[in-house]
Amino acid sequence: xxxxxxxxxxxxxxxxxxxxxxxxxxxxxxxxxxxxxxxxxxxxxxxxxxxxxxxxxxxxxxxxxxxxxxxxxxxxxxxxxxxxxxxxxxxxxxxxxxxxxxxxxxxxxxxxxxxxxxxxxxxxxxxxxxxxxxxxxxxxxxxxxxxxxxxxxxxxxxxxxxxxxxxxxxxxxxxxxxxxxxxxxxxxxxxxxxxxxxxxxxxxxxxxxxxxxxxxxxxxxxxxxx
Ligand code: DC
Numbered sequence: 001x002x003x004x005x006x007x008x009x010x011x012x013x014x015x016x017x018x019x020x021x022x023x024x025x026x027x028x029x030x031x032x033x034x035x036x037x038x039x040x041x042x043x044x045x046x047x048x049x050x051x052x053x054x055x056x057x058x059x060x061x062x063x064x065x066x067x068x069x070x071x072x073x074x075x076x077x078x079x080x081x082x083x084x085x086x087x088x089x090x091x092x093x094x095x096x097x098x099x100x101x102x103x104x105x106x107x108x109x110x111x112x113x114x115x116x117x118x119x120x121x122x123x124x125x126x127x128x129x130x131x132x133x134x135x136x137x138x139x140x141x142x143x144x145x146x147x148x149x150x151x152x153x154x155x156x157x158x159x160x161x162x163x164x165x166x167x168x169x170x171x172x173x174x175x176x177x178x179x180x181x182x183x184x185x186x187x188x189x190x191x192x193x194x195x196x197x198x199x200x201x202x203x204x205x206x207x208x209x210x211x212x213x214x215x216x217x218x219x220x221x222x223x224x225x226x
Contacts, residue, residue, distance in 0.1 A: 004121050004122065004123055004124075004125060004126065005030075005124075005125040005126070005141075005142050005143070006121060006125065006126045006127075006128055006133075006138045006140075006141035006142060006143070007024065007028075007030070007125070007126070007127045007128070007141065007142070007143040007144075007145065007216075007220055008128050008130075008133035008134035008137075008138050008141045008143070008144045008145065008196070008199070009021045009024075009127065009128070009129050009130075009133065009145045009147055009216070010129075010130055010131055010132065010133050010134050010135070010144075010145070010146050010147070010193070010195065010196070010199065011131075011145075011146055011147035011148050011193075012148060012149075012154065012178075012181075012182050012185065012193060013036075013097065013154065013158070013178060013181055013182070013185075014149070014153075014154030014155065014157050014158045014178060015147045015148050015149045015154060015204060016147060016149065016157065016204050016209055016212060017129045017130075017147050018034065018036075018129060019209055020147060020204075020209065020212050020213055020216060021034075021127045021128075021129035022077065022127075022129075023209075023213045024127050024213060024216050024217055024220075025126075025127035027213070027217060028124075028125060028127070028217075028220065029124060029125075030124060030125035030126055030127050031120055031121075031122055031125070031126045031127070032070075032078075032120075032126070032127050032128075032129070033117060033120040033126060033127070033128040033129060033130075033133075034070070034078075034080075034129055034130075035113075035117055035128065035129060035130030035131075035133065035137070036100065036129065036130055036131075037068070037070070037080050037091060038068055038113055038116065038117065039100035039101075039103065039104050039113070040091045040096045040097065040099070040100040041066055041068045041080065041082045041087065041091065042059075042062055042063045042066050042100070042103055042109065042113070043096055043098075043099025043100040043102065043103050044082060044087055044090060044091060044096050044099060045062050045065075045066040045082055045083055046058070046059055046062045046099065046103065047095075047099055048083075049062065053099070053102055053103070056106055056108065056109075059103050059106060059109055060106065060108040060109055060112055063103070063108075063109045063112035063113055064112045066082065066083060067081075067082070067083050067084070068080065068081070068082055068116075069081040071086075089165075092161075092165075093167075094169075094174075094177060097177075097181070098177075098181075101181050101184055101185065104131075104185070104188070105184070105188045105189075105190065106190075107189075107190040110132075110136075110190055110191055114137065117130075117137050118137060118138070121138070126138075128141070131185060131191065131193045132191035132193075134146070134195070134196035134198075134199050135191065135194065135196045136191045139196070142223070143219065143220050143223060144195075144196050144198055144199035144200065145199060145200055145201075145202055145216055145219065146195035146196070146199040146200070146201045146202070147201075147202050147204060147212070147216075148201065148202070148203050148204070148205075149203065149204045149205045150205045151175065151178055151179055151182065152175065153205050153206070154178055155171060155174045155175035155178050156171070158174055158178065159171050159174050162174075200219055202215055202216065
């Protein structure tokens with residue numbers, strides 16, 4: 001198993017991880033793990049079930065029981081099926097993001113998702129996108145990137161994404177939410193957001209996404225060619 005190559009791409013919300021990871025996985029012909037979607041799915045499934053977010057035992061049960069399937073049969077981005085329901089759009093809302101961030105601080109929830117995430121490591125390779133891919137889930141990954149961008153730029157990107165979907169959002173509240181989520185993700189005791197010691201940091205502020213994709217691909221290709 002350890003011979004199956006993994007590229008981990010960790011970083012804060014809105015750093016472009018999702019777009020970059022998917023494109024890089026596509027170009028390499030590798031599998032793709034959107035670990036944030038797993039956390040979001042568990043948060044959403046817990047809300048659907050009316051679970052009280054202070055009831056950790058029920059949240060942990062939800063983490064074990066929630067069935068998440070990525071349907072890649074269409075031409076567009078994968079659809080995320082949560083307990084049989086297509087939740088792709090609902091998963092992207094700030095509400096789902098906040099639920100994910102809240103459950104992500106519970107170490108037993110993280111432990112429940114460990115094997116589910118490692119199961120994505122299949123031939124010919126995996127691009128794993130998240131917060132702790134290089135530090136906790138795949139510490140032995142051959143390639144590790146920490147992708148970041150300024151909070152202002154991340155808020156602008158999220159604003160434009162949501163606006164394009166016809167969702168009404170306010171820029172200043174988005175920026176506040178992003179800063180609050182960053183602080184929570186970086187300060188939590190379990191698997192805090194930080195670059196792995198052997199990760200290469202790529203700051204995408206002001207960089208067009210194509211350039212970021214090429215940069216990450218060239219990191220992989222350079223290392224593979226050695
Ligand atoms: O990447 P994202 O915005 O979809 O992630 C949603 C939340 O899930 C984020 O606030 C932190 C959490 N998360 C995590 O703790 N570990 C991961 N590997 C991925 C996401």
